[in-house]
Amino acid sequence: MESDKEQMRIPISQRKDWSDMVPIPQDDGPNPVVPIAYKEDFAEVMDYFRAVYFADERSLRSLQLTSEAIPLNPGNYTIWHFRRLILESLNADLHEELDFVEQIAMSNSKNYQIWHHRRWLAEKLGPVAASKELEFTKKILSIDAKNYHAWSHRQWVLVALGGWEHELDYCQNLLEDDIFNNSAWNQRYFIITRSPFLGGIEAMRDSEVSYTVEAIIANPENESPWRYLRGLYKGDTQSLLSEPQVSSVCLKVLRAKCNHVFALNLLLDLLCHGFQANNEVKDAVEALWNSDFGLLDLDLAKSICSILEHVDPIRANYWAWRKSKLPVQAV
Amino acid sequence: MEDLVRELAVDKHARYIVSVEKRKDDFESVVMEHLRMSGAYWGLTTLDILGKLDMVDPDEVISWVMSCQHESGGFAGNIGHDPHILYTLSAVQVLALFNKLDVLDIDKVSNYVAGLQNEDGSFSGDMWGEIDTRFSYIALNCLSLLHRLDKINVEKAVKYIVSCKNVDGGFGCTPGAESHAGQIFCCIAALAITGSLHHVDKDLLGWWLCERQVKSGGLNGRPEKLPDVCYSWWVLSSLIMIDRVHWIDKKKLIKFILDCQDKENGGISDRPDDAVDVFHTYFGVAGLSLLEFPGLKPIDPAYALPVDVVNRIFFGR
Numbered sequence: 001m002e003s004d005k006e007q008m009r010i011p012i013s014q015r016k017d018w019s020d021m022v023p024i025p026q027d028d029g030p031n032p033v034v035p036i037a038y039k040e041d042f043a044e045v046m047d048y049f050r051a052v053y054f055a056d057e058r059s060l061r062s063l064q065l066t067s068e069a070i071p072l073n074p075g076n077y078t079i080w081h082f083r084r085l086i087l088e089s090l091n092a093d094l095h096e097e098l099d100f101v102e103q104i105a106m107s108n109s110k111n112y113q114i115w116h117h118r119r120w121l122a123e124k125l126g127p128v129a130a131s132k133e134l135e136f137t138k139k140i141l142s143i144d145a146k147n148y149h150a151w152s153h154r155q156w157v158l159v160a161l162g163g164w165e166h167e168l169d170y171c172q173n174l175l176e177d178d179i180f181n182n183s184a185w186n187q188r189y190f191i192i193t194r195s196p197f198l199g200g201i202e203a204m205r206d207s208e209v210s211y212t213v214e215a216i217i218a219n220p221e222n223e224s225p226w227r228y229l230r231g232l233y234k235g236d237t238q239s240l241l242s243e244p245q246v247s248s249v250c251l252k253v254l255r256a257k258c259n260h261v262f263a264l265n266l267l268l269d270l271l272c273h274g275f276q277a278n279n280e281v282k283d284a285v286e287a288l289w290n291s292d293f294g295l296l297d298l299d300l301a302k303s304i305c306s307i308l309e310h311v312d313p314i315r316a317n318y319w320a321w322r323k324s325k326l327p328v329q330a331v
Numbered sequence: 332m333e334d335l336v337r338e339l340a341v342d343k344h345a346r347y348i349v350s351v352e353k354r355k356d357d358f359e360s361v362v363m364e365h366l367r368m369s370g371a372y373w374g375l376t377t378l379d380i381l382g383k384l385d386m387v388d389p390d391e392v393i394s395w396v397m398s399c400q401h402e403s404g405g406f407a408g409n410i411g412h413d414p415h416i417l418y419t420l421s422a423v424q425v426l427a428l429f430n431k432l433d434v435l436d437i438d439k440v441s442n443y444v445a446g447l448q449n450e451d452g453s454f455s456g457d458m459w460g461e462i463d464t465r466f467s468y469i470a471l472n473c474l475s476l477l478h479r480l481d482k483i484n485v486e487k488a489v490k491y492i493v494s495c496k497n498v499d500g501g502f503g504c505t506p507g508a509e510s511h512a513g514q515i516f517c518c519i520a521a522l523a524i525t526g527s528l529h530h531v532d533k534d535l536l537g538w539w540l541c542e543r544q545v546k547s548g549g550l551n552g553r554p555e556k557l558p559d560v561c562y563s564w565w566v567l568s569s570l571i572m573i574d575r576v577h578w579i580d581k582k583k584l585i586k587f588i589l590d591c592q593d594k595e596n597g598g599i600s601d602r603p604d605d606a607v608d609v610f611h612t613y614f615g616v617a618g619l620s621l622l623e624f625p626g627l628k629p630i631d632p633a634y635a636l637p638v639d640v641v642n643r644i645f646f647g648r
Contacts, residue, residue, distance in 0.1 A: 152505060223542060316580075
């Protein structure tokens with residue numbers, strides 16, 4: 001397919017409708033620091049692009065020329081800029097333009113220019129574009145579920161154009177595909193804190209805590225749900241301390257005796273905020289103690305820091321610092 | 332550290348950078364055409380940190396940089412391209428490296444940058460209005476280097492950045508966007524430049540940042556992503572600015588960066604055994620400089636310029 005296209009391509013210099021135009025080669029300055037030689041096709045397209053750009057020719061053939069130039073180098077922001085000027089001047093059908101962008105984006109989904117152009121289009125089209133934009137980002141995210149540009153575009157669409165109705169379900173599906181997807185967890189937080197349909201974080205807290213706890217139990221080494229759990233109690237530490245599900249998830253993970261860094265960390269935070277650990281919790285921590293660590297400390301928080309220094313050696317300094325910040329225990 | 336000093340192929344990296352600038356016909360130089368200004372910044376800053384800036388002719392560089400400036404005061408990524416805030420900062424940084432900021436019409440450049448601030452305090456990248464905390468950093472860095480921060484509403488600029496803070500302590504490109512080490516660098520450096528780091532929860536963010544170090548010693552930019560040399564800059568500089576860099580295993584990180592070198596032909600790649608490029612060579616060398624690797628010039632974590640260049644600008648020495 002690609003090579004057929006290649007063979008069919010007629011050099012611009014041999015096309016009738018371009019005979020009046022003199023191409024302009026790249027000016028690399030007096031003594032170029034970075035002299036660049038281009039491949040022939042690329043060079044010819046760019047030479048003609050410069051010619052229409054400097055002549056400010058906002059015509060149909062210029063638009064077609066940018067369609068040829070962009071796939072050769074989708075990062076070239078000047079071509080995109082000029083294309084927008086042409087689209088405006090020609091009053092072009094922007095729905096058609098969405099298709100053009102989609103075609104380019106499928107193989108260049110991490111390119112800033114494409115997303116910026118897409119947003120410009122969606123902004124012009126307004127709320128009617130919402131569902132199409134959500135579909136488009138879904139397509140990109142089905143290839144790379146952590147694509148930062150796609151997520152940022154999607155959030156903008158939701159806020160500016162709407163379309164929140166099925167967003168939590170979509171997020172749920174992505175997390176079912178990959179529970180380690182931090183972008184999807186972030187989106188979940190975005191939805192429960194901002195969706196006009198869900199009533200806000202406090203209304204959602206109970207069901208979200210249950211969902212998160214389940215995710216943690218399945219994969220205690222997964223950083224994202226631990227942070228999400230903390231996020232559910234943003235600015236409300238008292239509720240975090242008093243919610244039995246929070247301490248019990250820590251206990252469960254500790255008792256399983258593997259991948260317990262995040263559980264120990266949360267427990268440490270709880271203790272620092274005044275949480276009173278019961279004997280079950282103390283026993284579970286004690287059971288993780290290894291004689292190599294030295295003598296078990298009477299202070300539970302200190303013991304946790306010592307365990308973490310050993311099981312997470314790459315961050316040993318962090319855990320040592322946590323230990324040093326602990327208040328002196330009045331035994 | 333002693334045993335590692337000989338592991339850095341200083342001369343080969345310097346030769347690689349100079350050769351990229353002269354190379355023809357390859358893919359990298361073709362796709363780099365429109366962002367040559369940033370390429371020049373990456374390459375020349377690396378040379379300066381390596382103590383090899385004298386391998387290039389300053390006059391050639393400066394005349395080319397100046398020919399990329401537009402009537403608006405902004406700089407383009409290359410001759411014949413449109414101006415953009417990205418390349419305007421790169422141009423100012425390159426001129427700063429050569430102590431040539433005096434060739435600029437400072438008010439013209441700073442008016443261009445200041446004109447990109449929006450009502451909510453955020454910044455657009457150019458006339459087309461893309462908004463991102465990257466552009467906030469670039470604007471604040473650029474105006475600070477030019478001593479023209481008074482041309483914008485700094486308070487609003489800070490407020491917008493703070494509105495992009497997440498519950499994990501990190502920052503994203505816009506309010507509510509996922510924390511990402513690259514965006515965190517931009518936000519932390521912007522806050523550092525404006526003396527506003529009190530808005531940061533340093534312990535929480537510090538922990539998030541040190542969680543980015545993986546077993547190989549390298550750093551990733553988000554949870555569950557692969558390590559990449561470029562995060563040696565984004566994560567490390569952020570940790571330094573919030574005074575928490577001792578929380579990671581520096582020796583392991585140094586080893587990871589050194590493992591990403593092409594020891595035959597020079598240059599550094601994103602991960603061991605991948606192809607090298609100028610971008611990763613810069614971030615690798617700059618990362619080593621932040622780690623106080625012997626023989627390298629120290630680099631300023633906020634301005635992303637050698638410390639002596641920053642001192643010259645702010646203290647006249």
